[in-house]
Amino acid sequence: MAAIREDDFVQSVADALQFISYYHPADYIRHLAAAHEREESAAAREAMAQILVNSRMAALGHRPMCQDTGVVNAFVQVGLAARIETGRRLEDLVNEGVRRAYLDPDNPLRASIVADPLFSRNNTRDNTPAVVHTSVVPGDGVTITLMAKGGGSENKARFTMxxxxxxxxxxxxxxxxxLGAGWCPPGMIGLGVGGSADMAMLMAKQALFEPIDMQDLLARGPASREEELRMELYQRINALGIGAQGLGGLTTVVDVKLKTHPTHAASMPVGLIPQCAANRHITFTLNGEGPAEFAPPSLDDWPQITLDRTAHTARRVDLEGLTREEIAQWRPGEKLLLNGKLLTGRDAAHKRIADMRARGEPLPVDFAGRVIYYVGPVDAVGDEAVGPAGPTTATRMDKFTEMMLAETGLFAMVGKAERGQEAIDAIARHRAAYLIAVGGSxxxxxxxxRHARLVAFEDLGMEAIYExxxxxxxxxxxxxxxxxxxxxxxxAEWRRRIAERRAATA
Incomplete structure (x- = not known):
C-alpha cells in the first residue's frame, strides 16, 4: 500500500469539516421531513419547517447550518499496516485540519474553543484543539470519523451509575x-450502557454516528432486546410532548441510538448524550490514494417548503419605538416580526457587564428600552451583513436577567429554549418579555x-456586542x-393530548 501523505490527511480533515458544516446527513433530513409531515402542533411544525428550509439554504450557499460550528470530535482508527508520511503526532495533524477548515476565507467557521476552561477562558481563535480518540485496528488504511458538536446539546449530556x-x-x-429544549430538538438521543463511567459516555457519543433507522424498525418490529428498548424509548420520549424546540408536539426525537459493553457485576454505568438538529458527522478512509472525496447529497432529499415571513398572523414590531404597553399585549406563542436595531450579547458579555456594574463603571452601550439577542454569529463573507446567526441557549443568561432588567432598563431578550424560574420571575416583575428564534436556523x-456594527468588547471575538x-x-x-x-x-398540552389519544386506543 502507498503511504498516506501528511497533507492528504490534513486536507481531508479540513474538507470534511467544511462539508458537514453545510450538509446534513441525508438520513436525518428524510426522517425530519417525515416528522414534519406527521406533526399536528402548528408551532412545532413551523419550527421544523424553518430547520428544513435553513438546511437547504446552507447546502445551496455552502454556509454553516448553525452558527455554533461546534467542538471537533475526531475518532481516528489506524490500521496496523498503515503508513503515514509524517513526523508529527496524529493529534497535531487533526488540529492542523481543524485550523484550515475554521479559518477558510470562503466559509469561515465560528471559533468557539477557549484554551483555559477555568479562569481566563481566552478564545484560541481557530477552534483548536480538537478532542481526539485514537485506536489501532487491523488493516492498512486510516479511518476517521469527525463530529462537530454544538455546545447547546453537549451541555445536556448526562451520566449516572x-x-x-x-x-x-x-x-x-x-x-x-x-433537559428542556436547549439541545434543540427534534434530534437524537445517544446512549452508552456498560463498560466503565468514561466508556459509557464515549459509547453514547459514538452511538450517534449510527444510521437513523427508527421508522424502518417500527415498520418491521424489533429483532433484539436492544431494538425493543430503542423503540420503547422513542415512543416514551415523544409521549412527553416536548416537541420541536420545546414548543409542544408529537416529535421530540427522530431516533434513539444505543451501544453496550460488558461491565462489572455490581455496576450499571449509563451515559446519555443528545444530538441537536445540527447533526454534523462524517466518516472517511485514507488509503494512500490521495485526499478523501465527499459527494454532496441530492437536493431532492430536501422537501419543498416555502415560508411566509409576512403572514397576516404575525405582529410587526418597531424596535426603536417599543414601549412597555406594547410588550404587555404580547402573548405566549404569538409570532412577531422584529424591525429596527437589535443589540447582541451572550455569556462573556453579560459577565463583563455585571463586573463593570459591580465596580461602578459606565457601560459602553445603553440598553435602556432595547432588545438584546443572545447570539455569537459566524464571520460574514462577501456582501453578507453577518454570517449565520442563530440563537444560543438563553438559560445560561438567567443569572444575569434581574441585573439587566433592573439596572440597565433592558426591555426584552431573544434566544432559544426555555428560561428558568429565576429569569421568568424577573421578566414578570419588570413587565419585560423573552422571545425565541428557532435553534438550527x-x-x-x-x-x-441587514447591517451589523461592532459596538463593544471586540476582544471577546464572537461574544462581542454588536448592533x-x-x-x-x-x-x-x-x-x-x-x-x-x-x-x-x-x-403540557401536547402531553395531555398524546395520553388521551393512547388511552382511547388502548
Missing part, C-alpha cells in the same frame, strides 16, 4: 424530561439582518410580561 436492577428506560425518560435568521439592523426577523413570544411560558404551556 444505576444499580443493576434499576430500569435504564425509566432513568432515560426522567432525564430527557428535565442560523442561515435563515441571518437573512433578516444588528433587522427587517422582519421572525421570533415567537416565549415568556410574556405576566410570566407565562410557552415552554410550559405547550408541552
Amino acid at each position: 444505576l444499580n443493576p436492577s434499576d430500569s435504564v428506560a425509566d432513568w432515560v425518560v426522567r432525564t430527557v424530561e428535565t 442560523a442561515v435563515l435568521v441571518s437573512q433578516a439582518i 444588528f439592523t433587522v427587517e422582519d426577523m421572525p421570533v415567537t413570544v416565549a415568556v410574556d410580561a405576566r410570566g407565562q411560558s410557552v415552554h410550559r404551556l405547550g408541552p
Whole structure:
C-alpha cells in the first residue's frame, strides 16, 4: 500500500469539516421531513419547517447550518499496516485540519474553543484543539470519523451509575424530561450502557454516528432486546410532548441510538448524550490514494417548503419605538416580526457587564428600552451583513436577567429554549418579555439582518456586542410580561393530548 501523505490527511480533515458544516446527513433530513409531515402542533411544525428550509439554504450557499460550528470530535482508527508520511503526532495533524477548515476565507467557521476552561477562558481563535480518540485496528488504511458538536446539546449530556436492577428506560425518560429544549430538538438521543463511567459516555457519543433507522424498525418490529428498548424509548420520549424546540408536539426525537459493553457485576454505568438538529458527522478512509472525496447529497432529499415571513398572523414590531404597553399585549406563542436595531450579547458579555456594574463603571452601550439577542454569529463573507446567526441557549443568561432588567432598563431578550424560574420571575416583575428564534436556523435568521456594527468588547471575538439592523426577523413570544411560558404551556398540552389519544386506543 502507498503511504498516506501528511497533507492528504490534513486536507481531508479540513474538507470534511467544511462539508458537514453545510450538509446534513441525508438520513436525518428524510426522517425530519417525515416528522414534519406527521406533526399536528402548528408551532412545532413551523419550527421544523424553518430547520428544513435553513438546511437547504446552507447546502445551496455552502454556509454553516448553525452558527455554533461546534467542538471537533475526531475518532481516528489506524490500521496496523498503515503508513503515514509524517513526523508529527496524529493529534497535531487533526488540529492542523481543524485550523484550515475554521479559518477558510470562503466559509469561515465560528471559533468557539477557549484554551483555559477555568479562569481566563481566552478564545484560541481557530477552534483548536480538537478532542481526539485514537485506536489501532487491523488493516492498512486510516479511518476517521469527525463530529462537530454544538455546545447547546453537549451541555445536556448526562451520566449516572444505576444499580443493576434499576430500569435504564425509566432513568432515560426522567432525564430527557428535565433537559428542556436547549439541545434543540427534534434530534437524537445517544446512549452508552456498560463498560466503565468514561466508556459509557464515549459509547453514547459514538452511538450517534449510527444510521437513523427508527421508522424502518417500527415498520418491521424489533429483532433484539436492544431494538425493543430503542423503540420503547422513542415512543416514551415523544409521549412527553416536548416537541420541536420545546414548543409542544408529537416529535421530540427522530431516533434513539444505543451501544453496550460488558461491565462489572455490581455496576450499571449509563451515559446519555443528545444530538441537536445540527447533526454534523462524517466518516472517511485514507488509503494512500490521495485526499478523501465527499459527494454532496441530492437536493431532492430536501422537501419543498416555502415560508411566509409576512403572514397576516404575525405582529410587526418597531424596535426603536417599543414601549412597555406594547410588550404587555404580547402573548405566549404569538409570532412577531422584529424591525429596527437589535443589540447582541451572550455569556462573556453579560459577565463583563455585571463586573463593570459591580465596580461602578459606565457601560459602553445603553440598553435602556432595547432588545438584546443572545447570539455569537459566524464571520460574514462577501456582501453578507453577518454570517449565520442563530440563537444560543438563553438559560445560561438567567443569572444575569434581574441585573439587566433592573439596572440597565433592558426591555426584552431573544434566544432559544426555555428560561428558568429565576429569569421568568424577573421578566414578570419588570413587565419585560423573552422571545425565541428557532435553534438550527442560523442561515435563515441571518437573512433578516441587514447591517451589523461592532459596538463593544471586540476582544471577546464572537461574544462581542454588536448592533444588528433587522427587517422582519421572525421570533415567537416565549415568556410574556405576566410570566407565562410557552415552554410550559405547550408541552403540557401536547402531553395531555398524546395520553388521551393512547388511552382511547388502548
